[in-house]
Amino acid sequence: MARRTGSHGEITGPRIRAVARALFARDGFAAVSMRQIAAGVGVQAGALYLYTPDKQSLLFELMRSHLEELLAALAAEPLPGPPAERLAAFARFHVRYHLDRPEEVFVAYMELRNLNPENFAAVERLRHAYEDALEEILKAGVAAGVFRVPDTRLATMALIAMLTGVTQWYHEGGRLARAEVEAIYAEMALKAVGA
Amino acid sequence: MARRTGSHGEITGPRIRAVARALFARDGFAAVSMRQIAAGVGVQAGALYLYTPDKQSLLFELMRSHLEELLAALAAEPLPGPPAERLAAFARFHVRYHLDRPEEVFVAYMELRNLNPENFAAVERLRHAYEDALEEILKAGVAAGVFRVPDTRLATMALIAMLTGVTQWYHEGGRLARAEVEAIYAEMALKAVGA
DNA sequence: GAGTGATATGAACGCGCGTTCAGTTCAAGG
DNA sequence: CCTTGAACTGAACGCGCGTTCATATCACTC
Incomplete structure (x- = not known):
């Protein structure tokens, strides 16, 4: 049959x-x-x-589409006004987006080493583009004198790691509501860069 | 033969x-x-x-010994004085220790899902003990009125994620020296909790 | 220098892997 | 209603997996 x-x-x-x-x-x-x-x-x-075509492509396609949707969602997100407001909006966006898609996020950054070199490079390019968006905000804040960070690249990586970490402990229906978590992370991000 | x-x-x-x-x-x-x-x-x-006895035990033994050594090293680290100084010392310790053992760290938190339930529980207990050490510092700081964090548990997870993230981008001989990286992370951690 | 236990080999076990492909079934267009 | 092609099956391919075990070798003790 x-x-x-x-x-x-x-x-x-x-x-x-x-x-x-x-x-x-x-x-x-x-x-x-x-x-x-x-x-x-x-x-x-x-x-x-x-x-x-094969198992590898199945993984790559999942990661690629996740990152492209992430970039598209970021582009569609209004990041208005001065650097401090833009950073807060970015942080809230990042936390919200990642809490909404725990599986995608988990796969996209746990399975990097299972990509072949070519696919890895493509995924890294997309990740880099996302990181750059955050770093631009930090640079603007430093230039405007409202952020105090010795190294914008390090601060970018530190903030993304901190924000992404939310997926490791947050569980629906826990002690804290989503909106609270977003707000707290946003405030920690702002303070971390000296805003 | x-x-x-x-x-x-x-x-x-x-x-x-x-x-x-x-x-x-x-x-x-x-x-x-x-x-x-x-x-x-x-x-x-x-x-x-x-x-x-088997492959699983080999993995578990690596993770268990890593976490126990981490806890022992933390216990041996002098964390003196007021909460702000203790947090800075903790952050520097964490970054230093993790940069010194990139393989152990990577395995210990990427391979959690490959542990059987019993071994997973044991490892989680050890991780929890380490997180608690940081949370104690935060609680002391909040009690003393020198830290401002809405939720010490959330702040603990955020800080550990931020600090551990250093292993994802730092490469020996890069733009920044180890000591600089430690110092910058320590300062970001302090600022993030409002010290 | 003989005997013993620790250390290692290498072949074998059944099994599940990713992938291919000839054949089968069905939905839809003319 | 017949034809066509998309959708899927089920069997098969060679291979590497984790683990076991009878056997061999060597270091050491007495």
């Missing part, structure tokens, strides 16, 4: 990515087999290869 | 752990085979089982 009733390529493709994302996030790329992904989708392993 | 001249258990044991640590850090636990580890040591795969 083959081709069960109701199957469609437009449905199976996204479902494969969703299942792969969930499994990669939970167990890690190397520990997840194509057969496990297929089982999660409700399909045989061979069928996956109608939608991805 | 077997037992080549000059072999000793006291040498092979540590060498296995060193090779495993290096390979796990570079490629990830799930992507490293026992045969690769054995090859790095210069031994056949079977010989590894004279030193570890």
Whole structure:
């Protein structure tokens, strides 16, 4: 038997990515087999290869699309006014976006070493673009004399690490509401750069 | 043939752990085979089982010993005086210790999901103890009125994430010297909590 | 210098891996 | 209603995996 009733390529493709994302996030790329992904989708392993050339491309596509959506969302976010307000808005955006997509975030920065060199370079380029957006804010703040940081690159990396870390401990329905968490992180970020 | 001249258990044991640590850090636990580890040591795969009951225990032992050494080193570190000085000393210690052992650190927090439940619980207990040490400093600072943080637990996680992030970008011989990096991180940590 | 225990080999075990492919089923267009 | 092609199956491929074990070698003790 083959081709069960109701199957469609437009449905199976996204479902494969969703299942792969969930499994990669939970167990890690190397520990997840194509057969496990297929089982999660409700399909045989061979069928996956109608939608991805190989396992590596499946991972890369997840990471690439995540980072491109992140950059697009940042571009769509209003970052108005003086550097301090822009930094606060960036911090809130970053925390919110990452809390909304824990799986994507987790995969995108835990599985870097499982990318082949070419794919790694492409992903790093996107990550760098995002980091640069933050660094621009910091540079503007330093130039305006409202931030005091000895090194904007170091401060950029420190802030991103701090903000991204929220995904490691936050759990829905915990002690703190999302809005509180966003606000607290934003304030810590501002203070950290001396605003 | 077997037992080549000059072999000793006291040498092979540590060498296995060193090779495993290096390979796990570079490629990830799930992507490293026992045969690769054995090859790095210069031994056949079977010989590894004279030193570890299985692959899982090898990983756990690396993580456990790392965290216990971290806690011991923290306990041996003088954290004198008022909260602000203690926080600065903690931040410098954390950055220094992590920069000195990039492989241990990387393995200890990238491979958590590859621990079985029992081992995971043990490692989490140790991590928690370390986090608590920082939170105690923050609580003391809040009580003394010198730190302003809405939630000490959140601030603890944010600071540790920020400080640990140094391992993700710092490279020996880069733009900044180690001492500078330590100092900058310590100052950012202080400012972040409003000291 | 014989005997013993620690240290290692190398072959083997069953198993699951990523990937391929010939064949099968079904939805839709003319 | 027939044809066509997209969607999928199920079996197979060679390979490397973690682990075990009978066997071999060597360092050391008495």
